[in-house]
Structure formats: structure tokens, C-alpha cells
Amino acid sequence: MRILPREIESLWTLFTAPAVWAVHFLLCYVGVAVYCAKRDLVTFGFGAVRLGIGAATFVALGLIVFSAWLAWRQWGFGMHDPPHDEPSPQDRRHFQGFATLLLCGLSFVAVIYVGLAAVFISECAR
Amino acid sequence: MRTVGEPLPLAERRAQEERLRAVWDNPSGWRYWTSVNNYQVGLWYASAAFGFMLFAGVLGLLIRIQLAVPGNDFLSANAFNQVFTLHGTVMMFLFAVPIFEAVAIFLLPPMLGARELPFPRLGAFGFWSFLLGGVFVCGSIFFDAAPSSGWFMYPPLATGEEGVGADIWLLGLSFIEIASIAAAVELIVGVLKCRAPGMRINLMPLFAWYLLIVAGMILFAFPPLIAGDILFEMERMFDWPFFDASRGGDPLLWQHLFWIFGHPEVYIIFLPAIALMAMIVPTFAQRPIVGYSWIVLAAVGTGFLSFGLWVHHMFTTGLPQISLAFFSAASESVAIPTGVQIFVFIATMLAGRVTFSVPMLFGSGGIAIFVIGGLTGVMVALAPFDWQAHDTYFVVAHLHYVLIGGMLFPVIAGVYYYYPLIDARRLSQRLGRLAFWLMFVGFNIAFFPMHLTGLRGMPRRVFTYPGDLGWDWLNLISTVGAFLFAIGVLVVVTDVLRPKHGRPRGEVNPWNAGTLEWITEPEENWGVRSIPVIESRYPLWDQETLARDVNEGRFLLPDAEEGRREGLVTSVLDARPIQVQRVGGTSCVTIVSAFSLGAVFVALTFHWWLTALACGVAAFSAIVYWLWTGTAEIPEKPEKYAGLGLTLPLYSSGIVSVGWWAMFITMVGDGTAFASLVFGYFFYWTIHSDFTAGLEGPGLVWPLAALLLFAIAWSLMIAARFCNSRAMTRVMRICLISSFLVTCAGSLAGFWGPWSYNMDPTSHVYPAIVWILVIWVLVHAALGAVMQLYCMARSLAGMLTEEHDMDLHNVVLYWHFMLIAAVTAFAVVGLFPLAH
Numbered sequence: 016m017r018i019l020p021r022e023i024e025s026l027w028t029l030f031t032a033p034a035v036w037a038v039h040f041l042l043c044y045v046g047v048a049v050y051c052a053k054r055d056l057v058t059f060g061f062g063a064v065r066l067g068i069g070a071a072t073f074v075a076l077g078l079i080v081f082s083a084w085l086a087w088r089q090w091g092f093g094m095h096d097p098p099h100d101e102p103s104p105q106d107r108r109h110f111q112g113f114a115t116l117l118l119c120g121l122s123f124v125a126v127i128y129v130g131l132a133a134v135f136i137s138e139c140a141r
Numbered sequence: 142m143r144t145v146g147e148p149l150p151l152a153e154r155r156a157q158e159e160r161l162r163a164v165w166d167n168p169s170g171w172r173y174w175t176s177v178n179n180y181q182v183g184l185w186y187a188s189a190a191f192g193f194m195l196f197a198g199v200l201g202l203l204i205r206i207q208l209a210v211p212g213n214d215f216l217s218a219n220a221f222n223q224v225f226t227l228h229g230t231v232m233m234f235l236f237a238v239p240i241f242e243a244v245a246i247f248l249l250p251p252m253l254g255a256r257e258l259p260f261p262r263l264g265a266f267g268f269w270s271f272l273l274g275g276v277f278v279c280g281s282i283f284f285d286a287a288p289s290s291g292w293f294m295y296p297p298l299a300t301g302e303e304g305v306g307a308d309i310w311l312l313g314l315s316f317i318e319i320a321s322i323a324a325a326v327e328l329i330v331g332v333l334k335c336r337a338p339g340m341r342i343n344l345m346p347l348f349a350w351y352l353l354i355v356a357g358m359i360l361f362a363f364p365p366l367i368a369g370d371i372l373f374e375m376e377r378m379f380d381w382p383f384f385d386a387s388r389g390g391d392p393l394l395w396q397h398l399f400w401i402f403g404h405p406e407v408y409i410i411f412l413p414a415i416a417l418m419a420m421i422v423p424t425f426a427q428r429p430i431v432g433y434s435w436i437v438l439a440a441v442g443t444g445f446l447s448f449g450l451w452v453h454h455m456f457t458t459g460l461p462q463i464s465l466a467f468f469s470a471a472s473e474s475v476a477i478p479t480g481v482q483i484f485v486f487i488a489t490m491l492a493g494r495v496t497f498s499v500p501m502l503f504g505s506g507g508i509a510i511f512v513i514g515g516l517t518g519v520m521v522a523l524a525p526f527d528w529q530a531h532d533t534y535f536v537v538a539h540l541h542y543v544l545i546g547g548m549l550f551p552v553i554a555g556v557y558y559y560y561p562l563i564d565a566r567r568l569s570q571r572l573g574r575l576a577f578w579l580m581f582v583g584f585n586i587a588f589f590p591m592h593l594t595g596l597r598g599m600p601r602r603v604f605t606y607p608g609d610l611g612w613d614w615l616n617l618i619s620t621v622g623a624f625l626f627a628i629g630v631l632v633v634v635t636d637v638l639r640p641k642h643g644r645p646r647g648e649v650n651p652w653n654a655g656t657l658e659w660i661t662e663p664e665e666n667w668g669v670r671s672i673p674v675i676e677s678r679y680p681l682w683d684q685e686t687l688a689r690d691v692n693e694g695r696f697l698l699p700d701a702e703e704g705r706r707e708g709l710v711t712s713v714l715d716a717r718p719i720q721v722q723r724v725g726g727t728s729c730v731t732i733v734s735a736f737s738l739g740a741v742f743v744a745l746t747f748h749w750w751l752t753a754l755a756c757g758v759a760a761f762s763a764i765v766y767w768l769w770t771g772t773a774e775i776p777e778k779p780e781k782y783a784g785l786g787l788t789l790p791l792y793s794s795g796i797v798s799v800g801w802w803a804m805f806i807t808m809v810g811d812g813t814a815f816a817s818l819v820f821g822y823f824f825y826w827t828i829h830s831d832f833t834a835g836l837e838g839p840g841l842v843w844p845l846a847a848l849l850l851f852a853i854a855w856s857l858m859i860a861a862r863f864c865n866s867r868a869m870t871r872v873m874r875i876c877l878i879s880s881f882l883v884t885c886a887g888s889l890a891g892f893w894g895p896w897s898y899n900m901d902p903t904s905h906v907y908p909a910i911v912w913i914l915v916i917w918v919l920v921h922a923a924l925g926a927v928m929q930l931y932c933m934a935r936s937l938a939g940m941l942t943e944e945h946d947m948d949l950h951n952v953v954l955y956w957h958f959m960l961i962a963a964v965t966a967f968a969v970v971g972l973f974p975l976a977h
Contacts, residue, residue, distance in 0.1 A: 026333075026342065026713055033445035040449045044467050051461040052827040098433055099343050102676040104715060110343035110434060117438035125446060125474040132466035139461045 022089060022108075029115050031082040032122035039075035039126055043068050043133075051139035065133045072130030079123050086115035143785045144339075144674045145686075146695040154693065157700040158670070164701040165256075165667040168727055175729040177265040178666055179257055183247025184563065186268045190240040193275055195634070197231035200224045200282075202627055205587070209620040211608035221604035222289035223306070227282055229292030234314050235275045237548055238406065241413035242267070242324040244555065245352050249328065251562075251658035252346050254337025254675060256668040256698075256708045259330045259799045262725040262771065263323050269735035270320040277743060278313040281306060291602060293399050296384035296392040300376050305746055308377060312742040315370045318363045325359040326806045328352050330799050333713050337657070338697065340675040340716045346656050347436050351416030354444040355409050360806060361448065362405035364814035369398030372821065372913065378748070381902045381909040383821070389834055389906035393458060394824050398817055400451035408447040410544065412440060414551035415482055418504050421558050422486050424654040425501045426493025429679055432485040439485070442478035446471055456527045465524045472522035479515060483508060498652075499573030500558035506581045507550025514542025517592070532602075535595025541588045550580075553633055558652070560637070565646040565663045572636040579629030586622025590615040655679025660688050671699035671784070672709050675716075697784045709783070710799055721781050721789045722799060725771045734763040765931070772800065773947040775940060794947035804951045808958040815917055815962050822910050822969060833907045833974055839894030839915070844971030847894065850887030851922070851963035854880045858929070858956045861949065868943045874936060881929040888922045891915055891967065914966040925959045928952040 050057070050064050087093065090112030099110035149157075167176045176182070203224050207216045216224060246264050250257055258264055281287040288306035290299035299307050332353045336345065372383040373395065382388035384395050423430045430436065449471030456465055486508065495501065517539040521527045530536060553576075560568045594615045599606065606612055650659040657680055661668060671694045677683035690696060698707055698721065710720040737760035744753035776791035783789050795801055826832040857880035864873040895915055900908035932948050935941035941948050 024714060029441065030445075033441060037445055037448065040467065040471065044464060047461060047463050047467075049827055051463075055830075098429070100429070100433065100678050102339055102341065102344060104341070107341040107343045107715060114434045114437045114441075117434060118441055121438060121442045121474075121477060122445075124477065125471065128470035128474045129449075129467050132463055132470055136463040136466055139463070141459045141461055 020085070022085075026111075028082075028085070028089075029111060029118065031115070032079045032119040035075050035078045035082070036122040036125050036129075039071055040129055042071050043129055046071075047139075054139065061138055065137070068130060068133040072126060072133075075126045076123060079119050079126065083116055083119035083123075086112050086119055088112070090116055144676075145690050146699075146785055148693060148695060149699075157694055160701045160704070161667045161670070161699075162665070164704055164706055164726075165665075167666060172727070172729075175727050175732065177261040177725060177727060177731060179246050179250050179261060179264065179668075180666060182261070182265050182268050183243055183245075186243030186246060186271070187240060189268075189272050189275065190236050190243055191634075193231050193235035193279065194240075195630075196279055197228050197236060198627060198630060200228040200231070202623060204228060205620040205623040207604060208606075208616045210617065211606055211613045213605055216604065218604045219289065220285075222291075222602075223282055223285070223287040225602060226289050226291055226306075226310075227279070227287045230288065230310060230314070231275075231279060232544075233292060233406070233410075234317055235271075235278065237410040237544065238321060239271055239275075239317075240552060241352075241355065241410065242271075242321065242328075244413065244417070244552075245328055246324070248559070248562075248658055249331055249349065249352060250335075250668050251661045252348055252656060253331070253335060254340065254657050254669055254673055255331070255335040256672070257706065257724050258327050259335055259708070259710075259722065259724065260327050260803065261706075262728060262731045262767070263803075264327055265731040266735050267320040267323040267327070269732050270323075270739060271317055273736060273739035274313045274316040274320070274742070277739070278309055278317075281309045293403065294373070294395075295399075296373070296376075296395050297386075300373065300384050308374065308746045311370045311374045311377070312746050315367055315374075316739055316742045318367055318370075321359055321363055322807070322810050325356040325363075325810070326803050328356040329360075329806050330802045332356075334710050334799050334802065335708060335722075336711055336716045337672055337675045338709065338711055338716055338718045340711075342714055343433075344675060344678050346678070347419035347430065347433065347440075348416045348656075350437055351412050351419065351440050354440045355412050355416075358405050358409050358412075358444050358447065360810045361813050362402050362409060364810050364812075365398045365817040366402035368814045368817035368821070369395055369402075371818075372398075374745075375909070375913070378745075379903070381912075382906050383909060385906075388904070389825065389829065389832070390909075391825070391828055391906075393455075394821055396455050396458065397451070397824070398821075400454045401448070401817070403454065404450045405447045407543065408443055411547040412443060414507075414548040414555075416440075417551050417555040417558070418486060418508070419482075420654075420656060421500050421504050421554055422489050423493075423679070424558075424652050424656075425496050425498060426489050427496075427653070428489065428493035429655070430485065431488040431492050432481075433678065435481050435485050439478040439481045442481075443475060446475040446478065450475060450522075453522055453524075453527070456524045457531045462524070469522055469524050473519065476515065476519055483512065498557075499568070499570055499577065500554040500652075502574065502577045503550050503554035503557065506577060507546045507554065510542055510546025510550065510581075510584065512546075514539055514544075514546050518543060530595060532600055533595035534591040534599045534601055537601050538588050538591035538595060541591075545584060545588075553580075556633070556637065561648050561651050562658065562661065562663060564641070566641060566644045566648055567651055568636050572632055576629045576632035576636065579632060580626055581629075583622050583625030583627070583629055587619045587626055588622070590618045590622075594619075650681065655682035657681065660691055662692075670694055671696035673697075674785070697787065699784060703777070703781075709789075710793075718783065718787055718789055719797060720793050721783055721791050723774065723776070723791065728767075728771070730763055730767045730771070734760060734767060737763055768931070769935075773935075773940070773945070775942075775945045792945060792947070794945070794950045798947055798950075800947055800951055801954060804954050808955060811921075812958055812961065815965070818910075818913055818917060819965060819969060822914060822973075825906055825910060826973075834905050836905055836907055837898040837900060838907075838974040839898055839900065839911055839970050841971050841975065843890050843894030843897065844967040847887050847891035847918075848964055848967040848971070850883050850890055851918075851960060851967075854883040854887060854925075855956050855960040857883065858953050861932075862946070862953045865941070865943060865946050865949055870936065870943075874933060877929050877933050877936075881926055881933075884922050884926045884929065887963070888919050888926075891918055891922075891963075894971070911970045914970055918963050918966045921959055921962055925952075925956060928955060 095109050099106045207213050288310035290302050332349045375381040376383050382390040384390045384392045452468035453472045557568050594612050599612045670692045673691050673696045680687050705723045706726050708722050710722045711718050737756050740756035741753050780788050780790050857876045861873045861876035902909040902912045935948050
């Protein structure tokens with residue numbers, strides 16, 4: 016049994032980390048919007064929502080790190096420097112890996128930005 | 142595959158050229174306008190968009206004249222409202238977005254080494270739709286009937302607007318949005334499947350990367366606005382209270398839907414302009430771009446993050462502060478990829494030896510302006526600052542800095558850079574420099590003071606102001622600057638339009654650029670003489686004999702023996718050739734379809750129901766005729782020799798075909814619009830303690846029956862495809878007809894739910910939103926049923942067979958999406974009220 020997935024030949028892998036950011040962002044936004052609109056109907060407080068956001072943030076960051084590892088592998092573990100502009104399948108793969116890795120970095124930061132909101136804001140104030 | 146063919150005898154080359162020329166030739170006389178060639182369509186598209194820009198520019202000047210002095214009565218309040226609404230609307234919808242589509246249609250095929258985009262008739266259809274919709278929207282102001290509630294049409298002001306202005310906005314622009322989605326389909330499939338062989342994704346021109354991302358963004362950004370338009374027009378036309386708070390509606394839903402579209406739209410406008418810069422900068426630095434992968438990061442990153450920004454237009458609407466904080470965070474993070482692009486350009490310029498010619502002047506001047514706009518953007522992305530600056534001239538200044546610096550200047554740079562591709566000669570360098578300085582200085586004089594008028598509290602959209610508030614001299618300066626800026630624009634227009642007989646033609650690749658589009662000869666309509674094999678990001682720099690070999694026909698598809706327009710379909714990642722695709726040629730069916738469909742929208746605006754119906758029937762017939770005669774054609778032979786030892790199929794179906802991808806992409810957009818309506822349903826649930834307001838729902842039985850019937854119809858379609866692939870034609874036809882009948886039954890069941898419970902959509906928003914979801918599914922079911930009959934007819938006519946099953950594959954794909962919509966809609970309207 017493999018723990019790590021095989022390398023996938025697809026353009027879609029490029030979008031993994033930003034997609035994780037998008038899902039995390041939507042979950043946080045929708046979760047908070049519904050909670051603040053319907054808080055009379057539930058028994059838990061805003062603290063639980065913040066914990067939920069924290070948990071979601073950690074999961075998202077974990078997924079991004081995992082995706083970054085796969086990208087690093089696709090990039091050949093950093094053994095080859097950009098610009099990856101040779102007309103070969105190998106350079107094409109290295110380019111994909113490197114671009115994916117960069118996107119993982121951006122998404123990682125963007126997820127932290129979103130998660131930080133829950134650190135500083137402690138109620139549904141309008 | 143060999144990479145280059147043997148040279149051909151001259152006589153044979155000439156014969157090939159004659160045949161190619163005849164196939165790609167444009168008709169003459171009035172029939173010229175039936176051309177679907179990407180060069181003509183792209184040029185018309187760009188000219189029309191520039192025409193609309195000049196019109197909107199004049200409106201902008203009218204605004205500035207009115208505001209030049211306090212207490213001015215140059216325009217009445219009503220006229221002023223119409224002028225500024227139309228100024229914003231036209232600039233955004235008729236210039237900024239379409240100009241990118243125009244440039245893309247014009248440039249993308251030669252850049253990718255393709256002869257054409259995969260669906261040239263769709264491109265032409267998009268252009269004619271755009272032109273008609275644009276003239277309709279612009280023309281309204283001459284009848285004192287233009288929309289007057291601001292370009293984002295906030296209800297309740299806009300829902301209550303007198304006259305047809307708001308309807309013209311909603312229907313005219315919906316029509317244009319459909320054209321944009323058509324362009325997005327065309328561009329995504331073009332970039333992914335129609336690149337020259339060997340152009341792997343790591344060698345793709347950056348312009349293509351940007352367009353791929355932008356087209357993807359259109360697919361998710363425009364449908365929410367279409368959904369919003371539907372709700373809005375239902376309220377205006379039939380009094381369904383989606384935005385009427387007294388009957389459970391909420392104006393904020395419009396703001397959400399509008400800005401889910403509106404913010405990504407800013408990047409949809411900005412990215413293609415930056416894409417032009419990504420082509421221009423390496424040329425003038427005479428070296429490859431530094432940080433190709435970083436640009437890809439920036440394009441993809443911006444594409445995603447831009448969908449997390451919409452609420453920053455709504456910071457003052459009273460949402461929970463933590464929601465604001467999420468959007469503020471995303472707004473700050475989008476500055477990262479935006480900055481990366483600027484640094485990449487600077488690095489490329491530093492690493493090369495830059496020649497500061499006119500395109501570079503406009504490009505770098507634009508970026509300087511854009512950076513200022515970006516910095517004020519970072520300021521207004523902070524909620525507390527935005528509370529102060531919201532709806533003041535500070536925001537007006539910010540958005541003009543971003544849009545004119547990030548879009549107009551780079552586009553003018555593009556005009557100067559790419560003009561030789563149109564006319565084989567350059568525009569005047571002297572006039573170009575003059576225009577640049579007039580525009581650059583004029584722009585800053587006009588818009589910089591607006592930051593100050595804004596900070597001094599001047600609200601946007603006021604038609605006049607008293608003289609003692611300290612706004613008067615700032616406004617006067619702005620007006621002077623605006624006219625200076627306009628003179629600069631006029632210089633550009635003069636330069637483009639003036640006769641240039643005195644200047645010599647024949648400048649191919651005058652800037653010594655490295656990318657493939659510079660291989661094309663402006664005199665010829667065939668795009669590329671033969672489709673080259675690409676081995677570099679800058680093939681004209683690195684593949685020394687490329688231009689000669691292409692023009693000697695030594696690559697792929699150098700001939701048109703069968704008298705058909707042909708292009709190459711290649712694989713997504715490595716651009717391996719997989720098919721020779723025959724594309725549609727000159728036809729007036731595109732114009733007839735666009736105009737009859739446009740007439741439906743125009744007739745609806747004025748509530749001419751019978752005319753709308755008649756035009757609808759005409760549009761439907763034209764489109765069916767188009768599909769029947771122009772798509773899924775069975776070739777006279779299964780394969781064709783393409784050159785370089787390659788024999789490729791002429792027909793394909795399923796996931797490898799471009800048609801399947803077009804359907805998939807269209808349905809993703811369609812699904813997004815549907816998701817926006819579902820979002821509306823749950824939005825109403827969140828804002829009310831009892832969102833049904835005690836009213837009857839559609840019950841449980843009928844929605845679930847409809848759900849079940851649609852699932853059966855879908856399974857029958859799967860069975861039909863299976864039987865067809867096993868050559869069981871009769872069983873396939875039985876499946877198709879049964880599926881059609883079950884679809885009709887499912888539609889009746891779906892309709893009967895809300896109908897039998899007397900749900901009155903004008904009484905409250907709950908029945909209205911239920912009806913909208915149900916109607917959405919019913920309309921799609923009707924389309925699905927038409928497709929089933931179409932497949933049946935194709936099968937009977939012998940055009941849908943075991944091997945030639947593209948139609949059936951595409952219809953089954955449609956039905957996958959249909960099933961998702963039916964299950965979601967009926968589960969939501971049937972089950973959710975119970976959970977509640």
C-alpha cells in the first residue's frame with residue numbers, strides 16, 4: 016500500500032493549494048455568517064466558532080504543506096533551477112512542480128491571514 | 142514525429158498557397174460582414190469596444206464640466222444621473238471586458254501557432270451580440286431613457302426606478318454577459334487544446350496563461366450577476382419581491398451577487414492588460430522574462446484570491462465584523478501576487494537593455510499609476526479606513542487609478558506594439574510620445590485631486606455642490622486635467638485612423654520580438670502558412686529558421702486539399718497532436734442568431750410579449766440550424782495526413798474532443814448561476830427567524846417525485862450512450878424517447894408542487910425563491926428534452942452512429958449537470974423546510 020500518492024500527470028494539481036484556500040475561506044465565512052445570524056438557536060458561544068476556525072485553519076495549512084511536498088517532489092526536490100524552459104516532458108514537470116510550490120506558499124500565507132481574523136475578533140459585533 | 146519537413150518544389154508551394162488562400166479568404170461586398178475569421182472578428186470587436194470607450198469618455202467629460210464649478214446647471218440632476226450611470230456601465234461592460242475578448246480573439250491563435258480558435262462562429266456570434274447589446278444600452282441616453290441608478294444598480298433605488306432605464310441595463314447587459322461566457326469557452330478550449338505541437342505548458346506564452354486564468358474567472362464571476370439579473374428583472378417585470386424588504390426580500394442579496402461578479406471583474410480587466418505587458422517587456426528588454434513561473438503564480442493566485450474580496454465593497458452594510466475581517470485579510474493578501482508581477486517586470490527590465498519606445502512608455506507609465514491605485518487599494522481594504530472613505534471621491538480616485546493605470550495605459554501600449562500586425566507598419570513614435578505625456582500628466586491632474594476632495598468629504602454621484610466647502614478649486618483642477626487627458630486620447634485616435642499611405646509597408650516583426658504571433662503576415666488571412674513545431678518560449682529568437690520554414694510550408698497542415706478550414710487539436714500538457722479539427726467557415730447564421738436573440742431581450746424590455754416570443758422562435762430555429770449544419774459533421778474519410786509523417790483522425794468524441802470541453806465549460810458557468818440562486822434561498826433563510834413566513838411550501842411528495850423522475854431520465858441517457866456504443870441502435874432510440882417522456886413527466890411533477898399549494902410568488906420572497914429554483918430546473922429540462930429529440934433526429938438521419946457519437950456524448954454530459962441541478966433544487970425546496 017502506498018501512503019503517498021503517485022505523481023499525477025494533470026494540469027489540475029497546479030490549483031490544489033489555492034483551492035484549499037478557497038474552501039477554507041468559504042467555510043470560515045459561511046460558518047460565521049450562519050452562526051451570527053442564527054446564534055439564538057444554538058447553545059455554543061462564539062468561542063467555539065473561533066476554535067472551529069482555528070481547527071479549519073490547521074487542517075487547511077496541513078493540506079497545503081502536503082501539497083507543497085508533492086510539488087517539491089514534482090520539482091525534483093529542488094535539484095534543478097528554473098527557468099525550466101526546455102522542450103522536454105521533464106522540464107515541463109519541473110515547471111509544474113515549481114509553480115505549484117510557489118502557489119502553495121502564497122496560499123499558506125493567505126490562509127493564515129484569514130485565520131488571524133479569529134484571533135483578534137471575539138464576538139459577532141456589527 | 143519529424144520536426145521539420147523537406148523543402149517543396151516552388152510550383153507545389155504556390156499551389157498549396159492558392160488553395161489555403163481560397164479556403165481562408167473573406168467574402169467581398171456586404172458579405173464581408175459574415176466573416177468569422179479571428180482577424181476580422183477581433184478587429185471589429187476591438188474597434189467597437191474603442192468606439193464605446195470614446196462615447197463613455199465623452200460622458201465622463203460631461204460629468205467633469207458639470208462639476209467644474211459649484212452650483213452648476215449644465216446638466217439637470219436627472220441627466221447627470223443618466224450620464225454617470227452610463228459612463229460607468231459602458232466603460233466596464235462595453236469597453237474594459239470586451240476589449241480583452243477582442244484582443245484575445247485577435248492575438249491568441251497566432252500566438253499559439255493555431256490557424257483559428259476552435260469555435261470561430263461562436264466568436265462571431267459573441268461579437269454581434271455584444272455590438273447589438275452595446276448599441277441598445279448606449280442608445281438609451283438619446284431618448285432620455287438611460288439607466289440612472291449608478292453602474293451597480295443598487296435596489297431599492299434601482300428596483301423602483303421609473304421608466305425602462307433599469308430594464309435596459311439588466312437585459313442589455315445580460316445579453317452581453319452571455320457573449321462574454323461564449324468568449325470564455327472559446328478561449329479556455331483554445332489555450333488548452335489548440336496550441337502548436339511541442340508548445341508544452343512550460344513553453345506557453347504568458348499571455349495565454351493569463352487568458353486561461355481570466356477565462357476561468359469569467360466562468361465563475363459572470364454567472365452570479367446573471368442570476369442577480371434574473372431576480373432583479375423578475376422583481377421589476379412581475380413584482381416578485383426578491384429585494385423588497387416589506388415582503389421578506391433583502392436588497393443586500395443584490396449587493397452580494399453583484400460584487401461576487403464585480404470584484405473578480407476588476408481582475409478580469411486587469412490581468413489581460415498585464416498579460417500584454419508580459420509580452421511587451423521582454424521584447425523591449427530583448428531577453429526572456431525573468432521569473433516565468435512567478436508570473437504563473439501571480440496569475441493563478443490573483444485568479445483565486447480575487448473571489449475572496451467582494452465584501453470589501455460592502456464594509457458599511459453592517460455585516461458582522463469578523464466577516465469584514467476575512468475579506469479585509471484576503472484583500473491584503475491579493476497585494477502579494479499583484480506585487481510579484483510588478484517586480485518580475487522590473488527585474489526583466491534590469492536584466493536586459495531596455496529601449497524606451499512608445500509601448501514601453503505607456504506600459505511603465507501605466508504601472509506607475511497602477512501602483513498608486515494599488516496602494517490606496519490597500520488603504521480602503523482596511524475596514525476602519527473604508528468606513529471613512531466609502532462612497533466619497535477618494536474611492537473614485539482609487540478606482541480610476543487602478544483601472545486606467547492597470548488597464549487603459551497597457552492597452553494603448555498594446556495598440557502601439559501590435560499595430561504592425563494589422564497594417565504592417567508602425568504608428569508614429571512622435572505622436573505616441575505626445576499622446577503619452579498628455580495622457581499621463583492629464584490623468585494625474587484630473588484624478589489625484591479627487592483623493593483630496595474625497596478626504597474633504599465630497600460624496601460620489603452628487604450632481605452639484607455648494608461653493609464654501611473647499612471642494613471647488615480641486616474640482617476645477619480635475620476638470621482641466623480631464624480635458625488634457627482627453628486630448629491625449631484624441632491624439633492616439635488620430636494616429637490610428639489617419640491615412641498612412643506615405644509610410645512604407647512590410648515591416649514584419651519590427652520590434653524583433655521572440656513570440657510566435659510575429660510570424661504572421663498581415664496580408665494573409667490563414668494565420669500561419671503551416672503549423673510549426675515549437676521548442677522554445679521565444680521561438681523566433683531560438684529557432685532560427687522557424688519563420689522561413691513556416692512560410693515555406695514545411696510544417697503541419699500546409700495545404701487545404703479538401704477545401705476545408707482546418708486546425709490542429711493537441712493534448713493539454715505536452716501539446717501532442719491528436720486530431721485535425723475542421724472549423725466553421727463564413728456564415729450569416731451567426732448574425733441571424735445573435736440579432737434574433739438580441740431582439741428577444743429588446744422586446745422583453747418594452748414588454749412586447751408576442752414579439753419576444755416570435756424572435757425567440759427565430760433565434761431557436763437559427764441556433765438549431767447552426768448546430769445541425771455546422772457541428773459534429775461526419776468527415777468523408779476517417780483520417781488525414783497532416784504532414785511530418787503524422788496521420789490524424791478527423792473526428793473525435795467524448796473527453797478528447799473540443800466540443801465536449803466546450804459543453805463542460807459552459808455547464809460549469811451555468812452551474813455557477815444556479816448555485817447563486819441556491820445561495821439566495823439560504824440567504825433568505827439566514828436573515829429571517831422563519832423564512833417561510835408561515836406560508837405553504839411545495840410539499841414533499843411532488844418535489845421528490847420530480848427528483849426521482851429526473852434521476853430515471855438521466856439513467857436512461859446513460860443507457861442510451863451505452864447502447865449506442867454497442868451498436869444497439871434501436872434500443873438506444875427507445876432509451877432516448879423514454880428519457881424524453883420521463884423528462885416531461887418530471888417537469889410536470891416539479892411544476893405541480895408549488896402550483897398545487899397555491900404558492901403566490903408576489904406575496905412573499907419565500908414562494909418567489911422556490912418558484913425561481915423550480916423554473917430554473919424546468920427551463921433546463923426543456924433544453925435537455927430538445928437535446929434528446931435532436932439526438933433522435935440525428936440518429937434517424939444517419940448522423941449519429943456508433944463511431945460518430947459526439948452529439949450523444951455531449952448531451953449525456955449536459956444531463957450530468959441537469960441531474961445535479963434537479964437533485965439540488967428539489968431536495969432543497971422539498972426537504973429543507975422540514976429540517977427547519
